[in-house]
Amino acid sequence: MFFAFLESSRSALAAIFANRLRSFLTTLGIIIGVASVIAVVSVTGGMSAFIGDSFASLGANSLTIQSYTPFEDLMKGIRSRLTPADLELIEKRGEGIASITPILAANRSSQIKYGSQTAYSEIMGTTYTYQDVSQTYTEVGRFLAQSDNQTRRRIAVIGEDVRENLNLPENPINEYVEFSGEWFKIVGLLEPMGDIMGQSRDNLVLVPYATMVSILGNQARTDIGIQLSLTPTAEPDAVISQLTNLLRNAHDLSSNEDDDFRIQTAEQLMEQFDQILGTLTMVIGGIVSISLLVGGIGIMNIMLVSVTERTREIGICKAIGAKSHHILMQFLIEALLLSLLGGLVGLATGYGLGMVIANNIPDFPSASVPLWAAGLALGFSAFVGVLFGILPAAKAANLDPIDALRYE
């Protein structure tokens, strides 16, 4: 058996390399199919590993609460909100909570001034715990402190882009910027974080939460996000149900109304993200399998041509003693090797493509091909080769030696 396999591989390789261009064109379908799947998997694989790391930094014991507006309400102009009152309620009555980080964004991208310079930036009111939640640390100066919040100090921590846009000095500490008609003293400059998907993460200004609340004034319109970290002994599910009851009561929801907020664990956020990524992968997988199917039909087509072309050779081999399985094996292995080679070329091309894509998007995690994807791609190409090789190989094996010898 092994002997026959070896001999068949030898002659199959000879046949494949005798018609290099044709072999290449035949396997192009497989090459493109495998290359595209590997490119996509390598890019999303790198991305998911990266996002997984960022979620891990949130800690498994943290919860995010955000307002949630169903689509129909959104169309009617109704917006659900989480208000500072909700925050106070949770602070007072929530159980098992170690720390609370409110995030209050200014309603729109806001104008910020320094001297004669004007820039637009994202301005958020938050507390000192934000530092741990978002893993942002100061390069110069200090972060927001607990006392800043209690005394509603007019201070700000700014990102690198803001410093640049406002022509602030390298060390902007103790400079004053103007926002919403108030003057803020800069106490800290954040470490540059770079871009994600072309979006700068350095164009932001952080001010104490209480300061932000007082500036925005009209609390009826504010919608805050709340980040909670739990005490080590707290059960996330118990905390979630307690908070849900608390907020439902506060929002006067009757039992037949849905929640107008969402409480999510970091794990859930990650699962959601993975789900989106998984759906994306499946859609692309579907497209790719169509491409592999077409590639397989291409291989079958050329193998059938090849069988017809080599009818006389098959006749000769049969006359000098080849049995049906010898011929079957030879053509089957030829189809198998053809598609496997295509799969290998596609694997290399796809990985190269993934690297090029990842390197050209700034700050994008580098491409990585998981072993299972490489194995699956090769396995699938081999499967396609065997599947679409059977028909031509059987046709060759069943040729009558006399007819085959007479074939011109």
Added chain:
Amino acid sequence: MSLINLTSITKHYEMGSQVVKALDGIDITVNKNDYLAFIGSSGSGKSTMLNILGCLDKPTSGQYHLNGKNVEILDQNELSEIRNLEIGFIFQSFNLLPRANALNNVMQPLIYRSIGFRQRKEMAMDALSRVGLGDRVDHLPNQLSGGQRQRVAIARALVTHPSILLADEPTGNLDSKTTVEIMQLFDELHKEGHTLIVVTHENEIAQHCHRIVEMKDGRIFNDSATEKATLGVAV
């Protein structure tokens, strides 16, 4: 003991509603080291005869014993094995594998016997040396002359040490000088003890043989020894 024994062999083809009797009751015995020619005009049944003798085709009726084995009951794969073990084919159009060099062509039948590469190569080199092509083993068929190609084909037939060498118009595509060379090679092979059956329509070729079987309309018309047989082996 007789090598080949055919008893009332018939081969009928259906051409539409008509039945063509390509072979119509053949009885013949071929002994070891026979040097036999089938001659006859086109349509006399000699090609069908060759296909049956070479186990490429099965008779419609009758019995065929080859080297003691009952052949006509075997299936295609068993016939392949018989062809590999017992028969060496030499064709008019050489029938070499175009993409394989001389050596690989000669090694090919040994693959079907699962003989390892080293031994295959050794056997093939011996066979190629025997036909005088020891120095051209890595040439492709299209780099060889007609006579050389036929020598490769003969080497391929010899390499398996078959019971019979079956030649179908072996010189049909060759010029007269090469024809003489090839027929001399056949004479030598006969002297070495091989059993040769040649199918031809040329009388000069048949005259090299020791026994001539004339065919006509699917029957044996005449079966006689030539002068060479009566002169003995020492020509």
